[in-house]
Amino acid sequence: MATEEAVSRDRMSQLRRLVVIIPVLLFVGVGLLIPLSLVLIGALEATSTDRSAFDVVQSPPVPAVLGRTLVTAALVSAIALPLAFAIAHALRRVSPWVRSTASAVFILPLVLNLLVIILAWLLILEKNGLIGWVLRATTGDDDPPSFLFNPIASYLAMLYAIVPVMVLLIAYDLGRQHPSTREAAQLLGVSPWHVLLRIDIGQALPALISSYAIGYVIALNLYLVPEFLTGPQLTMLPFLVQQSVLNAFDLRTAAAISLLLATLSLVPLSALVWAENRQRS
């Protein structure tokens, strides 16, 4: 009798969960997946340029831009990750007051418009900007080099936008780790390097992977940064999507390029998350 009641209760609670999940699934299905599928099907057909979207993505400059975009996003996220971990790790050991202040500072770039951030970096990197002024003052050179219009300028601005998000994510995870694990590791006689690698990083690995994935996705969408700070040599694929829509109103091509980018990004990220989950189970 008691068992039947328990089974009944279990079924009811499952039903309640489905009542919450099903509307969300319907919303995503009807509102996104169906139109997306229609656009994708349309992309297979010939466009106004007499080429299908698949032809477009296979013809220059898309493959080169695609490769550059993936490498840029992966590289910037990879540089941001150790920086963010080091900052989050240091934040763990400071007083709560310093931690709160630092967190507030890290949130600031997240609420700033991207164009404002780009403008700030223009003011820093241009010939008459902050760095130029410092160089003039220290070296006496009246014509210091410009730090704009090279890939490093874009990487710096992208890091500025990505690192705070990663710091907040990693710091939250490190805050959940119990300090006794670190102290236990230290007392077991291993080197500080082993403590960092196997305990701090080991425990934070899922958060590091999530942070990397989120940083990567944000970097993909920072396509305006290279347009202003570097120029055509670092044009990213989302910029081509934007151009397809704004210049030719070619939504099908834009959708095809976008889906290609999403697929090529999601596959390695999913593999990373899957490998981590498998290792932990």
Next chain:
Amino acid sequence: MGALLDHRAESAILEAKELAVDRGGVRVLTDVDLRVLPGQRVALIGPSGAGKTSLLRCLAGLESAAQGEVKAHVESGTNVGMVFQDLGLFPHMRVWSNVAFPLLAKRRSRRERKRAAFAALRKAGLEHLASRRPNAISGGERQRVALVRTLLSDPDVVLLDEPFSSLDSHLVGRFTEWLGDLQAETGIALVIATHDVTFVLGWADYIVLLNEGTVVQHGAPDVVFERPRSSFAAQFLGPCNVMAGRVTFRRNGLTGKEIEITTDLGLVARVGSHNPPPEELPERVLLCIRPASFTVCAPSVGMDDRQLFVVVDVAYRGTFTTYEIESVPTPGFHLRVDQPNVTGRYSVGEQVMLEWPPRRLCLVIE
């Protein structure tokens, strides 16, 4: 001046001298001395906030002293291990990886570490858990895994912080038995911080009672239990009847010390020779009597009425019964008395009298 906790000639492997620790600007430990001898079982006891964990952390080198010092035996190169209250197991590693972790310091290969970890787990009867994660095993198993891991770092002293806080009472017995076997085999010294007095009295060679960051009393468990130096010590180590009184007779006689105390309620008690010398006693003292030190008997003809009590509550506790009795001439004055059940039992409302064996009474000067 700190209390020197052990005067034995044997050299200590771990020693704290006049130790003081501050935390957040507040002094949490004051003037603590401690010597741990090889193979010794030391128990740090005291209520929450007494400074037990701070002392352990200081001994382990995790906290620095504001004053005084902690010395590990230099010649033997004392290695101190610690098992934290929450055990500090690494949740992202399997049990065997946790156990093998100390071997990283010895630059062993992964294969060697794995082999050594499995051997240690097998010895501890935990080999079947080797491939699990710490969160997939029980509290008692986690406790043992944490200790096995610490032992693989070859410690001379292991500090255990509240090792029984997450264990059921039946697991405490099994764990301490296992701990005893391990200690007999390895010869390590153990220092346990706990508030489990029942366990400590049966297990420790030496106990250190802490309260509000200072050592209140230290010594062999039976000595501290039977000769408490303060009403706090008396009551922390177990139920104790404390009565205020004055010294009405004192003499260093030919047969030893003769001290007579008259309590404020008029009860007269002669106390044993284990108490301070009569000449050192102030006029006002506290008389401490453990519930089991009394003998309850039926009232006799012609007895002093001041010794007459009435039973107000009876609690059966298996091998003994706890009686709460109230003074007949002074209503409101209660005593707790534990009597073995073999001596017969009394009911609520029944009148009884008490016998006070002098050697079981203890004087406290406060």
